[in-house]
Amino acid sequence: MKRALLAVALLSIPTIAAATTAPDLSARVVIDGATDEYAADEWVLDATSPRPERPGDSQWGRDNDVHRVALTWDSTFLYIAVDCATYDSGLMVWIEYAPGGISRLDGLGDFRRQISFSRFAPNYIVWADRGDVFVARVSASQALQLRSEDEIPRAFSRNASGEGALEIAVPWSESFPAGGVLRLIAAVTGVTGTGTGDSAPDPSVALPAGRTDQATLDQVLAVTVDAGGNRKPDIGVAPAGAATVEPGGAALARSSAKVELVPTEKTFAPELSQSAEFVLVNNSTDPVRVYVSARVYAMDGRLVRVLYEDDERLLDPGTNSPNPLDTWNGIDGNGEPVAGGIYVFNLVWGEERGAREGSFNASVGVVR
Numbered sequence: 001m002k003r004a005l006l007a008v009a010l011l012s013i014p015t016i017a018a019a020t021t022a023p024d025l026s027a028r029v030v031i032d033g034a035t036d037e038y039a040a041d042e043w044v045l046d047a048t049s050p051r052p053e054r055p056g057d058s059q060w061g062r063d064n065d066v067h068r069v070a071l072t073w074d075s076t077f078l079y080i081a082v083d084c085a086t087y088d089s090g091l092m093v094w095i096e097y098a099p100g101g102i103s104r105l106d107g108l109g110d111f112r113r114q115i116s117f118s119r120f121a122p123n124y125i126v127w128a129d130r131g132d133v134f135v136a137r138v139s140a141s142q143a144l145q146l147r148s149e150d151e152i153p154r155a156f157s158r159n160a161s162g163e164g165a166l167e168i169a170v171p172w173s174e175s176f177p178a179g180g181v182l183r184l185i186a187a188v189t190g191v192t193g194t195g196t197g198d199s200a201p202d203p204s205v206a207l208p209a210g211r212t213d214q215a216t217l218d219q220v221l222a223v224t225v226d227a228g229g230n231r232k233p234d235i236g237v238a239p240a241g242a243a244t245v246e247p248g249g250a251a252l253a254r255s256s257a258k259v260e261l262v263p264t265e266k267t268f269a270p271e272l273s274q275s276a277e278f279v280l281v282n283n284s285t286d287p288v289r290v291y292v293s294a295r296v297y298a299m300d301g302r303l304v305r306v307l308y309e310d311d312e313r314l315l316d317p318g319t320n321s322p323n324p325l326d327t328w329n330g331i332d333g334n335g336e337p338v339a340g341g342i343y344v345f346n347l348v349w350g351e352e353r354g355a356r357e358g359s360f361n362a363s364v365g366v367v368r
């Protein structure tokens with residue numbers, strides 16, 4: 001009798017406190033779009049993680065938000081679960097297990113999004129929208145290979161207010177990482193051509209608020225699934241202890257970055273409603289996070305206008321997309337139009353706020 005009571009008491013505990021990977025989890029983990037079977041140490045990104053993921057940190061509002069991410073595995077499958085709200089969006093999960101994946105999504109047909117990755121090139125795209133979940137393998141040549149539900153079991157639930165969950169079981173037979181580390185990011189996103197308002201893990205620089213703004217995701221959840229290097233998934237480990245967020249931004253290469261600005265036109269006429277615009281160029285081979293300040297000087301050295309101070313930018317190698325701040329309308333700091341003549345854009349940048357590691361000048365002509 002006592003034993004029966006104990007069994008009832010255990011069954012009524014709503015969440016499992018701890019669980020480890022095991023040879024066969026198919027009796028516990030069910031791919032059904034409900035995530036109550038995951039244990040506390042299988043929620044690898046949630047409000048208690050070292051790099052927390054929170055409900056409500058989305059640029060697109062609480063009803064389009066990644067809440068938390070769980071994963072675990074057995075000898076056959078990697079199981080991934082994402083609690084999320086996708087009221088008028090969907091959810092993507094990207095998984096990297098081998099070289100040769102894709103680093104941007106803007107040329108990918110139905111999977112086309114204004115999202116690129118830094119130091120992350122996934123081999124799988126999972127796209128959950130309403131009741132459907134699509135899973136595709138993808139290569140750097142942009143070839144997409146849709147995978148069936150028989151090959152990769154998946155489920156996505158969503159109620160009328162958008163709350164729900166994605167679950168997927170990826171067989172190790174086609175995804176085992178030779179290096180022992182698998183990496184992933186989850187994010188809300190909308191129809192083709194949209195970016196993302198919330199990802200897990202979050203990038204090092206805040207995501208833009210606009211739905212179609214380009215988003216760069218530079219921080220990745222890295223999961224060591226084969227610490228011993230025996231080419232088999234580790235059994236008996238707590239997933240939360242095997243998962244870390246690889247930092248982006250400031251942790252990227254610091255040594256070789258040089259930032260320049262390039263005016264898009266040599267001259268402009270403010271009276272014709274023209275503005276002077278410029279783009280920033282990162283002439284190193286790695287993405288870099290820098291704090292940039294831009295000023296306009298007259299040829300006699302007089303400060304004419306401060307455009308911005310210590311603006312945080314994540315710059316891809318080469319010429320970066322135009323930023324709305326990188327413009328000057330020919331008005332000085334007192335709100336007066338400047339006289340015609342040559343002016344100098346001065347860019348100062350550093351890899352920490354307030355740092356002055358380099359500067360660059362370029363001239364522009366004001367035509368009156």
Ligand SMILES: [Ca+2]
Nearest residue numbers: 030032034035
């Ligand atoms: Ca489930």
Ligand SMILES: [Ca+2]
Nearest residue numbers: 054055057066
């Ligand atoms: Ca969130």
Ligand SMILES: [Ca+2]
Nearest residue numbers: 198199200202
């Ligand atoms: Ca987030």
